[in-house]
Amino acid sequence: MRILRKYWEALTFQKKMIFTYLPLALVPMILLTVLSSLIYSNQITKNTDSNVANTVHLINDHLNTYLSELTRLSVLPYYNNKILDIMAKTGNISDSEFNQTQILLSQAIRNPRQDLQSVFLYRRDGQIFSSSIYNANINYQYDFQNSPWYQEAVKANGKVVFTGKVNDARIINRPEPAFSIARAIKVYNGPILGVVIIDVNFTGLESIFQSANLGNDSNFVVLDQNRNVIYSKNDRYLSALQGLDPHQKIVKSNGEKLIVNQLESADTGWKIVGIVSESELNAGKDILYNIIATVSAVILVVVLMVSIFLSNTITKPLKTLRRLMGSVEKGNFNVAFQSLNGNLEISQVGRAFNKMNQRIDELINQVLEFRYKQKEAELNNLKLQIRPHFLFNNLEAIRALAEIDDREGIKEITTALGGMLRYSLKKQNSKVKLREEIQQVHNYIKIEQIRSGNTLTMEYDEDPALLNCLVIPILLQPVVENCIHHGFDQADGMKWIKLEIKACEEGIRIKIQDNGIGMKEDELAMLNAYLTGEANELAFGDSGIGLKNLHTRIQLEYGSPYGLSLTTVYGSGTTVEIRVPRIEGGI
Structure with a gap:
């Protein structure tokens, strides 16, 4: 590369002009040649195909007339x-x-x-x-x-x-x-x-086909219903008929491209096939190519003469500036245009480029800093929203036990609640192991079982290999709480919740399923829209606030591929699926 650069810099002005302007002349000439050839060939092919089709139809009419006379015999x-x-x-x-x-x-x-x-x-x-x-x-x-x-x-x-x-x-x-x-x-x-x-x-048949002529490299063939040859005007291209598709227009035989037109007689079921070689179409191309070659040579000479009298001193600094812009496009802002002497216009462009590059770098750093602080503030705000919501629901449970004077139940529920609050305060600014989250669910279920008189059962289906993986704190308990207070609020009899933790292609899939009342299809659609941000509020209550907060926390932490999704059958229950990445946390 260094040798080429030195060679380019050592070139004279006239040679630089030649290398610069030759593509400008060659590209149009090449395009002209290619387009002219394509247009000419396409038009000749269309005309030939039309001629073959018309001839085949005319032969078919004569053949039907002839065979009608024989039919009368x-x-x-x-x-x-x-x-x-x-x-x-x-x-x-x-x-x-x-x-x-x-x-x-x-x-x-x-x-x-x-x-x-x-x-x-x-x-x-x-x-x-x-x-x-x-x-x-x-x-x-x-x-x-x-x-x-x-x-x-x-x-x-x-x-x-x-x-x-x-x-x-x-x-x-x-x-x-x-x-x-x-x-x-x-x-x-x-x-x-x-x-x-x-x-x-x-x-x-010979008298009918004798007057039909498409050129020296052509043939007409009559096939019966089984595609056997009944008559052939000559012996050309018969091998091309083997395996010929009824709708095929172009075939190749022995390296030669053939144009084919087929017509089946409605009276006899025989098929008339007209075949003409593409070599018949190429007779006039040589003249066209000679004209194009002559015009191209004249244009080349003119371009070479003009290039001698033009200045190209701006080529090198412009290429340098283009290379620097490419680096900026790829995210490298630690570049600057150095050639600020010499040509006044190029120097002004270079100074403007350096100022623009420096300003873009500053703005990007400001945006990154703002987004980092915004994300941190949103996470802290969501965590503060979760704690009052959780405390309110469980204090209501303690109040209910106090009303029935169940001191032992109050003791157990306050002990479990205290453990949960200590866990929440201790772990709110760090990642936790999945087994700790499951223990948090154990404590919460203990509280709810005391409050409901043991009408609630909990099932666990855990993959032991995932229990030491790291997740954000307060991940599972809000979903279990939502099952109890919104899924079972209109349900009677035994209530059960199943917690399933399995590995999946994206990482870890957690399913929390209940046998509550479920939701109607329109309610589920509104809730999913609320989770994804397509709706700003719910029209049927506040059952989705906790789930919305949790979904937002997951996406702020891990990105959009992760979060919550819900499925439900009205009258049979709801399933909440949580997707998080698999992050190993050690033993």
């Missing part, structure tokens, strides 16, 4: 009563009937069309009639009833079925590839008499 048996009569029969037929049917089929296929390859009539009892434009060998032993196309035609119940590319043994040594159209023959609601199937070569 499949209703040939319905226009000839003799064929229907022969198809309705079962068993052997005469030679004259067989020959007559063969002649009718030959007449149907020997029309001016060049795409019809053969016609078959498969009767339900296994009888086969056929005619072909080739001298083909018909396989009369072919098990057509178990063939997929026959079963699909029967299932279609008289509707036309397009079977895709022919791959069966109906004709031995088929001279050229073909696809088929099949239809089940039936009269009204009667039984299926058989199936007519017409084989069609690909001359008709």
Whole structure:
């Protein structure tokens, strides 16, 4: 770093200008190149995708028209009563009937069309009639009833079925590839008499796709319902069709990016796929890049010439000032700008920076001191609020015992109360062990059991590993006191309180549960809002004052993640959960 600094300081004025202004020229040029390329590529891609989609739709319209003409040929048996009569029969037929049917089929296929390859009539009892434009060998032993196309035609119940590319043994040594159209023959609601199937070569499809052209690096493919290839204009990109998602627009094949558009025919269920390579889109990019490179070179030359005539003596002090500001942002105020000589404007900025930095440091120290004193005063004030509240409640208990002249009870309750007050005075300005807080609860419960005539029971579930942890004093007793005086004020019968102390991820979780009257949902919501400071007072009494004071003490001591939370079921009791950090206090 020192070498670089010396190298920079040793540079001439002209070189500093070059290193300073080169980014100003390079960044716009790079952005211009990147944005132009992105905009151009995106627009060309959109146009190509639109062109492919329009071409695919046009091909689909022509294909549907062509297949509709073929579909009308499949209703040939319905226009000839003799064929229907022969198809309705079962068993052997005469030679004259067989020959007559063969002649009718030959007449149907020997029309001016060049795409019809053969016609078959498969009767339900296994009888086969056929005619072909080739001298083909018909396989009369072919098990057509178990063939997929026959079963699909029967299932279609008289509707036309397009079977895709022919791959069966109906004709031995088929001279050229073909696809088929099949239809089940039936009269009204009667039984299926058989199936007519017409084989069609690909001359008709070739004529449709011949006029469609998206460039040298493109292809059109027709797929059947099982995504098998029926027809492909050429052999390009067929491997890209494997695993092609129906909604996928962009695919990669052999490292080449392809734009794909797919359209499924509603009539046949066939899918037409148009594919064009991205290389077709890149033809005009080279010209654009050459123009951008030329303009960028001119801008660079201009920037270099201008930088020679400009002054850059303020660069170094400005960088120094920026570095010092970064240190101030990170909290280091023990910095000062030293270069106060030389350039008048920079010196004035440096003096202002030093004064501002010194003033900020003073203000921060004042705020920290004020917050510390404020926190200390709030803690002392809260502790003073707790003592009168506690004394008032327990003096009321002693008064009640005096009214019934229970001297032994008064003796026990005053002894326990005196121990609690000594603990409170002794521990109010220090941390205490959790076991001492539990003992404080023992003393308080003893007082309440005497006062209530032993109708109160207390359960403890403590983790022994937590008993030596340090907490703030007077942590548990205010919550237990609140259970008795507000949870049981309308309850009859046996009353019980359970104190549970367990470890948790945040530290220590203390639960104090009672079987008192509980609270309604709206009361619980108001109390939680009062605890968190969202409400300044309670609308249903003062039962939350002690809990509010305790919650505030915990958050002032440990921070906002800790404090109190309440859950309740009206008529069944309330649970107060206290969360404090785990601070080990030794044995």
